[in-house]
Amino acid sequence: xxxxxxxxxxxxxxxxxxxxxxxxxxxxxxxxxxxxxxxxxxxxxxxxxxxxxxxxxxxxxxxxxxxxxxxxxxxxxxxxxxxxxxxxxxxxxxxxxxxxxxxxxxxxxxxxxxxxxxxxxxxxxxxxxxxxxxxxxxxxxxxxxxxxxxxxxxxxxxxxxxxxxxxxxxxxxxxxxxxxxxxxxxxxxxxxxxxxxxxxxxxxxxxxxxxxxxxxxxxxxxxxxxxxxxxxxxxxxxxxxxxxxxxxxxxxxxxxxxxxxxxxxxxxxxxxxxxxxxxxxxxxxxx
Amino acid sequence: xxxxxxxxxxxxxxxxxxxxxxxxxxxxxxxxxxxxxxxxxxxxxxxxxxxxxxxxxxxxxxxxxxxxxxxxxxxxxxxxxxxxxxxxxxxxxxxxxxxxxxxxxxxxxxxxxxxxxxxxxxxxxxxxxxxxxxxxxxxxxxxxxxxxxxxxxxxxxxxxxxxxxxxxxxxxxxxxxxxxxxxxxxxxxxxxxxxxxxxxxxxxxxxxxxxxxxxxxxxxxxxxxxxxxxxxxxxxxxxxxxxxxxxxxxxxxxxxxxxxxxxxxxxxxxxxxxxxxxxxxxxxxxxxxxxxxxxxxxxxxxxxxxxxxxxxxxxxxxxxxxxxxxxxxxxxxxxxxxxxxxxxxxxxxxxxxxxxxxxxxxxxxxxxxxxxxxxxxxxxxxxxxxxxxxxxxxxxxxxxxxxxxxxxxxxxxxxxxxxxxxxxxxxxxxxxxx
Amino acid sequence: xxxxxxxxxxxxxxxxxxxxxxxxxxxxxxxxxxxxxxxxxxxxxxxxxxxxxxxxxxxxxxxxxxxxxxxxxxxxxxxxxxxxxxxxxxxxxxxxxxxxxxxxxxxxxxxxxxxxxxxxxxxxxxxxxxxxxxxxxxxxxxxxxxxxxxxxxxxxxxxxxxxxxxxxxxxxxxxxxxxxxxxxxxxxxxxxxxxxxxxxxxxxxxxxxxxxxxxxxxxxxxxxxxxxxxxxxxxxxxxxxxxxxxxxxxxxxxxxxxxxxxxxxxxxxxxxxxxx
Numbered sequence: 001x002x003x004x005x006x007x008x009x010x011x012x013x014x015x016x017x018x019x020x021x022x023x024x025x026x027x028x029x030x031x032x033x034x035x036x037x038x039x040x041x042x043x044x045x046x047x048x049x050x051x052x053x054x055x056x057x058x059x060x061x062x063x064x065x066x067x068x069x070x071x072x073x074x075x076x077x078x079x080x081x082x083x084x085x086x087x088x089x090x091x092x093x094x095x096x097x098x099x100x101x102x103x104x105x106x107x108x109x110x111x112x113x114x115x116x117x118x119x120x121x122x123x124x125x126x127x128x129x130x131x132x133x134x135x136x137x138x139x140x141x142x143x144x145x146x147x148x149x150x151x152x153x154x155x156x157x158x159x160x161x162x163x164x165x166x167x168x169x170x171x172x173x174x175x176x177x178x179x180x181x182x183x184x185x186x187x188x189x190x191x192x193x194x195x196x197x198x199x200x201x202x203x204x205x206x207x208x209x210x211x212x213x214x215x216x217x218x219x220x221x222x223x224x225x226x227x228x229x230x231x232x233x234x235x236x237x238x239x240x241x242x243x244x245x246x247x248x249x250x251x252x253x254x255x256x257x258x259x260x261x262x263x264x265x266x267x268x269x270x271x272x273x274x275x276x277x278x279x280x281x282x283x284x285x286x287x
Numbered sequence: 288x289x290x291x292x293x294x295x296x297x298x299x300x301x302x303x304x305x306x307x308x309x310x311x312x313x314x315x316x317x318x319x320x321x322x323x324x325x326x327x328x329x330x331x332x333x334x335x336x337x338x339x340x341x342x343x344x345x346x347x348x349x350x351x352x353x354x355x356x357x358x359x360x361x362x363x364x365x366x367x368x369x370x371x372x373x374x375x376x377x378x379x380x381x382x383x384x385x386x387x388x389x390x391x392x393x394x395x396x397x398x399x400x401x402x403x404x405x406x407x408x409x410x411x412x413x414x415x416x417x418x419x420x421x422x423x424x425x426x427x428x429x430x431x432x433x434x435x436x437x438x439x440x441x442x443x444x445x446x447x448x449x450x451x452x453x454x455x456x457x458x459x460x461x462x463x464x465x466x467x468x469x470x471x472x473x474x475x476x477x478x479x480x481x482x483x484x485x486x487x488x489x490x491x492x493x494x495x496x497x498x499x500x501x502x503x504x505x506x507x508x509x510x511x512x513x514x515x516x517x518x519x520x521x522x523x524x525x526x527x528x529x530x531x532x533x534x535x536x537x538x539x540x541x542x543x544x545x546x547x548x549x550x551x552x553x554x555x556x557x558x559x560x561x562x563x564x565x566x567x568x569x570x571x572x573x574x575x576x577x578x579x580x581x582x583x584x585x586x587x588x589x590x591x592x593x594x595x596x597x598x599x600x601x602x603x604x605x606x607x608x609x610x611x612x613x614x615x616x617x618x619x620x621x622x623x624x625x626x627x628x629x630x631x632x633x634x635x636x637x638x639x640x641x642x643x644x645x646x647x648x649x650x651x652x653x654x655x656x657x658x659x660x661x662x663x664x665x666x667x668x669x670x671x672x673x674x675x676x677x678x679x680x681x682x683x684x685x686x687x688x689x690x691x692x693x694x695x696x697x698x699x700x701x702x703x704x705x706x707x708x709x710x711x712x713x714x715x716x717x718x719x720x721x
Numbered sequence: 722x723x724x725x726x727x728x729x730x731x732x733x734x735x736x737x738x739x740x741x742x743x744x745x746x747x748x749x750x751x752x753x754x755x756x757x758x759x760x761x762x763x764x765x766x767x768x769x770x771x772x773x774x775x776x777x778x779x780x781x782x783x784x785x786x787x788x789x790x791x792x793x794x795x796x797x798x799x800x801x802x803x804x805x806x807x808x809x810x811x812x813x814x815x816x817x818x819x820x821x822x823x824x825x826x827x828x829x830x831x832x833x834x835x836x837x838x839x840x841x842x843x844x845x846x847x848x849x850x851x852x853x854x855x856x857x858x859x860x861x862x863x864x865x866x867x868x869x870x871x872x873x874x875x876x877x878x879x880x881x882x883x884x885x886x887x888x889x890x891x892x893x894x895x896x897x898x899x900x901x902x903x904x905x906x907x908x909x910x911x912x913x914x915x916x917x918x919x920x921x922x923x924x925x926x927x928x929x930x931x932x933x934x935x936x937x938x939x940x941x942x943x944x945x946x947x948x949x950x951x952x953x954x955x956x957x958x959x960x961x962x963x964x965x966x967x968x969x970x971x972x973x974x975x976x977x978x979x980x981x982x983x984x985x986x987x988x989x990x991x992x993x994x995x996x997x
Contacts (some may be wrong), residue, residue: 009902010817017814017877018829025836026984031847041718042360043378043677058717063709064685065948090741105744106981107990110749113980115931117951118969121750126962130524131536132764134751141767148524151695159975167745192734218875221837228933232955233350234527237472237688238695248842254681254714255360258848264843270837279831284571314942319953324786342942345953354938358847363853365941530957538960539764560760560960577810 031266037263043255046225050253056264069270071155072242076223078159079166083219086163086213087170091101092204094171105175120232123161124150128233154238161229166222170215170267177211178204185228243267307367310477311340311600315518316355317340317370319345321554322420322627322651325617326608332616333607339600340526348475352680358560359384359592366592366602371416373407373658374673374680377699379416386415386591386598388605395606399631404586407658408672415587417609420550421629423652424483426570427537427639428544429556432456432463436543441573442590443580446487446512447546453520465520466511467542471529472691473682479583479672480546481690487574487581491662492674499719500710501704507661510700514693526694538562546572549652551646553624567700569648577663583672584656586630629653652672678718685710726797748978749973756966775779787950789971794953797974798861798944799936802928803868806920807876809898812918816906817879820889828883833874848933852939867939868929875928876921882909882993883917893943923983930976947972 031068036055039048057064111119127134128149137148149157181204189199227244234240238248244267249262304466317323320690323345330341337397344366344400345355357371359379360601371379393396397405397414404418433440436455441448453465469480482492492503500506517525521544521625522536534554538561545551563701572582589608591601607613611633624643626634634640635650661671666676689703689710715721743750755763757775783789818826848867849858857863887910895909911918932947940949954961954968980987 006902007814007823010821013813013817014829016810017833017873020870021808021833021836021873023401024873025839027851028839028844029859030845031850035846040678043382044718045382046360057955058713062713063537063706066890075708084525093734093738093741096729096734096738098738099731100735100739102984104738104742107746109980109984109987110746110977113931113977114749114925114973115933115948115951117948117955118972119748121965122748122969123966126751126755127748129532130527131522132766132962133540134768137766137768146523147893148527148695151524151526151697172988173987173993176992178855184467211992217834218993221834223951225841228840235684235688238526239692241688244840246843247840249681249684251842251845252356253684255356255677256681256717260843260846264840267840267843268838268839271840272835275831275835275838277365282878315939319955327786343787344945344949345941346949347952347955350952350955352936357849357938358941361846361849361853361856363849365859531961535764535960649743 019123023026024195032264032268034261035257035267036259036265038261040261041255042257051258055258056265057238059259061249061264062128064241067239068241068243069134071240072244072270074155074222075159075162075226075242076220078155079162079192079223080216080219082159082163082172083166084215085173086167087214087215088205088208090167090171090206091174091178092200094175103110105283108171111164112172116165116226116228117232119165120161123157123164128157145174150233151238154239154240158233158240161233162226163222166219170221173215174208174211177208181207188238213281216281220274220278224267224274288567290373311367311597312340312342312346313340313367313600313604314345314365315368315370315589315598315604316344316351316366317350318351318601320348320587322550323370323587325621326419326613327626329356329613329616329651331622333604336607337600337603339603340419341536341543343606345643349473362592362594363695364592364594367595367597368418368589368591368604370419370505370587371590372474372588373404373584376416376588376590377406377410377669377675378677380410380413381588384593386595386601388417388591388602390418391602391606395610396633399611399633401630401653402630403584403653403656403658404588404630407584408586408588413430416586417605418586418588419609420590420627421584421586421653422548422550422595424480424547424572424583424651425549425552425630425648425652426546426572427552428452428568428570429540429566430568431566432543440570444573446573446575446581447547448551449573450512450516450519453516453544457520462541464522464536464541465543466516466584467528467533468517468521468525468527468692469529469533469547470517470521470691471527471528471532472494472684472688474673474680474687476529476687477691477694478683478687479585479689483508483572483583483672484581484660486579486663487511487572488669489575489577489579489663491664491666492679493667493715495665495667497667497715499708499715501708501711506672506704510693510704512689514700519692526691527631538575544580549645549649550628553628556644567644569645571648571652579661580655581664582652582656584653584658585672598685662693676718678714678720682711685714729773749914749977750965751968755963756970758963760960760963763966779963780971782964783954783967783971787953789943789950791946792945792950793942793975795861795944795958796930796948798866799864799944800926802861802865803872803929804876804925806865807869807873808880808922809916811873811876811880812906814912815884816910818877819887820879820886820892823966830878830979833877837874839872845938848935850940858939858942859945861944864936864939864944864946867935868932871932871935873927876925879919879924880914881994883914883921888915904913916986916989919983920986920989923980923987927976927980 033114037050039051047208130146130148132135139146189203230240236245247260250256250263333499334340360367364479373681404421405414406413408416427699428440437450441700457465469477470668471477488505488510491500493498515594534551536542555561556564572580574580589605614626623640628649640646657672658670673679686707689706693700693703756779758773762769762773815848852858852863892905895905936948937947951968951972
């Protein structure tokens, strides 16, 4: 159907978006690369000359580097597993007939509208505070010693906060997918006497695979960049330093732009490795 | 009737433009501390006096630091006045990023600024920021609990007394912790406390050749004492407690003693916020018999970034906000206990202010801290609870994170000190000191 | 044929779903409740649930301290502006990808998404310097541009998936009738894609509204949105739970209300092409 003319028109129409994004990618990328080979310390007078790969070596040999990669992967992985598992269950539940379905749906998606900063502040102070937090009251009510969430269980706490924020997104997408499921197929299976677990495994789950892929892809992109949640709750202490938080420390707290930029390049590489990995799965699943 | 309205409108427009010619609109970045919020509420007084208007950018301390540092090091010019501390001022002043405050008016009386504050906010003898309020740290304790424990707080206690008193005051069933101290990661939080404390144990950050000193015995002693005492008598979760957390614990009556910023004295004795307002006593921060106490020195100060178009108006604002006139204005509205403390000598000579229970101890604490000579062994840096070099904030934040992990029971003191040593030496090497 | 459901099963579903829904919503509910308490009640042990003297004091304190309407207006302009601009730029791109696909279409889409993986902190300095050069610091326009660029990949992808579900024959027919490309997009394609465009708009307004890194670091007094508003309440001196709650409610209320009114649209529309 595509003629040569419509092809060139199409190319023309794609141009603004492509050019803008190319610029948005290339300008910071080139500047980051440039800084990463420099000794650039704003508090010591700025640009202090070229240093070759020194920043790269220093960043990667720092004792904080590998733990930060590990933390990043744990947070991303943990949140993905939780949001997808709970998201599938919630989506199935919300798809069932019930009274007040609209209101329940509103309640479930509400956390998605809460700014990360606000949600981190609320969780940290009003729930996880070991003395005045609601959890501490709850634990004391049952006669247990309150947990010091953000120091003793820092990573699980963070994963929990972030999962709470992203669960609605996963649920929404999975719910849309479930609603498109052919209900006759399910009923046929039900009449054939297939137990609920089998119906779920052989009919619902395969149908959701595309939606799950989408959730994984989109959430990974956002989760790699989480920042406010860590900044507000632990400030990077207690093993919660992700790669992007480590870069933040190098750039803003240590004011070492060169070192931070080298870290930025590593983060881009890591993100792209993850992306390639994801794209391979997604690519298969998208068409 | 129509014409009258039009005439009126015209007249207003005229005055508005006339004002605009001489009046500037200042953008001021500041911390969300109580004294600054009070200042925001009183801005109208400044506008009435000078015609300049003010836009406030009020941010939480950590966000503020990151925001103003980015802006000043890139010469962004987003702010006309920045609220900065004793750590940033000499470094930025040395870089030529701040407007020298060497031509303030006669009536402002620069010499009235407490010498310790003026010294810490200067570089090479030039003042670069005017102190809005200054602080040291001291012990705030519950007189009723002290009495119940059958002990008496000396004016200048030692650490071993404090530990003993803390254990005696602790009553876990009544949710009373003998002592509350900062443990939160961050160079300005737990990092500041442990550094000031380590001074009294004979520790220092660097030797004269900028080698990190975390492998020395005094640091180990400091941490062992701190962790031991906090486990005996500290609140649960002290590893995440900073100034604010401890303040609210103390106000709720859950701490026997609290060693922290002298400005907190007015919060814990304010009956509106504090349930223990009438039973708080004060004492100098403890020592260990080595000749150095464990109190720090800090000021929140107003500075003008070099290159602002509104330098004159900005200076007018600084003169207004850090003047004795401003102190009197606050006193007349909120009482003497709530004026910004620690900046001016005349405040402590004021008989009205001398009646405030914590005034004398605050002054004594400030006077006993010496940024140029803060450690038992000689050190190459200026600053009591910090070292005024650009790299310090980054290093100390990472080091204090290692310490906080010790407080939370996640690693041993030896492990933390080993990591601290490596982090510090590595960063100092990157910065070209070693 | 509708599935026949017993009342018993429906009751179980209802109870279960409401319990889960309330559990998930609880942190927000608790924040709202706390915002109407005094500071002392906010930390009362044991916690007070509903029976306290409801007070608006915290809201008036917050309003007195900061000009809420200004922050709100900036948020509206920045979130709305960046989304609308993004959609305008994305529609032609998504159209051509959906209807004139080439071998590289999928690669281009995935490449666009990958631009979102650049860690924001790493490029703060370059972008800040660029903003100073261009005079965009602390301007709403600058933030509209940045947030538009951040969300553009998502917008293009969402629109692409909606457009692809529109049968090509209808466009062919319009072309036969002599419609030009422009007419085809405006009169045929867009009306059919309105539900998709609407949910794209909604999702991206939410994402832009909640963006807290660039909006905080590139603004001062003029363009600061609600993310900066909340940064001044995050850990002040003394007791602050009630005031923090009031400020939090003020920061999230507008977008929450918008979300509630449009939840049907969101539930129907958020597919990202997940549904064939």
